[in-house]
Amino acid sequence: MVPSARSKSPHDPATPEEMPPLVTIITPTLNRATLLRDAIESVRAQSYRPIQHLIVDGASTDGTGELVATYPEIDFVSGPDQGLYHAINKGIGQHGLALIEAIAATKKPGERVNVLTHCNAGWLATVDWGTATAPIYLAHERGHPIHVWVDETRPRNQGASLTAWELGHHGVPHTVIPDNTGGHLMQHGLVDLVIVGTDRVTANGDVCNKIGTYLKALAAKDNGVPFYVALPSPTIDWELDDGAAIPIEERDPREVTHIAGWTEDGKRVEVRLTPEDSPAANYAFDVTPARLVTGLITERGVCPASRDGLLSLFPERRRHAA
Numbered sequence: 281m282v283p284s285a286r287s288k289s290p291h292d293p294a295t296p297e298e299m300p301p302l303v304t305i306i307t308p309t310l311n312r313a314t315l316l317r318d319a320i321e322s323v324r325a326q327s328y329r330p331i332q333h334l335i336v337d338g339a340s341t342d343g344t345g346e347l348v349a350t351y352p353e354i355d356f357v358s359g360p361d362q363g364l365y366h367a368i369n370k371g372i373g374q375h376g377l378a379l380i381e382a383i384a385a386t387k388k389p390g391e392r393v394n395v396l397t398h399c400n401a402g403w404l405a406t407v408d409w410g411t412a413t414a415p416i417y418l419a420h421e422r423g424h425p426i427h428v429w430v431d432e433t434r435p436r437n438q439g440a441s442l443t444a445w446e447l448g449h450h451g452v453p454h455t456v457i458p459d460n461t462g463g464h465l466m467q468h469g470l471v472d473l474v475i476v477g478t479d480r481v482t483a484n485g486d487v488c489n490k491i492g493t494y495l496k497a498l499a500a501k502d503n504g505v506p507f508y509v510a511l512p513s514p515t516i517d518w519e520l521d522d523g524a525a526i527p528i529e530e531r532d533p534r535e536v537t538h539i540a541g542w543t544e545d546g547k548r549v550e551v552r553l554t555p556e557d558s559p560a561a562n563y564a565f566d567v568t569p570a571r572l573v574t575g576l577i578t579e580r581g582v583c584p585a586s587r588d589g590l591l592s593l594f595p596e597r598r599r600h601a602a
Contacts, residue, residue, distance in 0.1 A: 376415025401477025486523025
């Protein structure tokens, strides 16, 4: 989530009350407690922040009693709000699915649709279907041949770890790639469309998302590849008209100078990547101008990345725009 003011370093002292929730998760109905445990451990390994709230689908609560005992610091939530979250992301999925199906219709039978995504905008980061992943999951379940290019998303590697983990458990064919590979793939016709999530969208359609998103949009524009942003409507900041006004978090340089991973025997270790005396900069987000965005995928439909486009789907906001 993009903070309203510049955040302090994650290594600065903080009380539990000062630390924001890491993630809200809803379990897919097919995987239940075992998958949920794996998800908790995977997310915890990728962030310094604690998981404070976890939304559990009421259809998948079997066995969560053991998880409550194992993770007493997590508030396991089950209630009517989960239905709203499910509906929003399912709506995003259905509208995004139509875009994938339109591309699939232009291909030979059995030829796959290649989607490129950045960071993690799946059900680990949001709820249930996720946002950017929702159209992918629906296309896969409909039997459409689909393949996902997964940006590793340095420096935290949310794509290489979390998105790849999600897609693998869902059975979606995917390939993890270095962040700098996307442009090359687009030049050679290996990407049919880009779908990313977002942390904040301005009223004029500018998109703030994980650092590196802007470069993907530039490459997509240069190669004629559609670039879509999947967003739930609460992400829209109707009071902000220019993405340049969004404060960008600067995180701990150690996330750049060091990297964590697993040894062959399953031990998690951290190693230094850079010379000890080399400084590092770590901007967490960037802003993609609306002019580079093909369309915004919301729970109400797909619209141009513009104020008029957004208002066409959310006319009740016109009084605020007057």
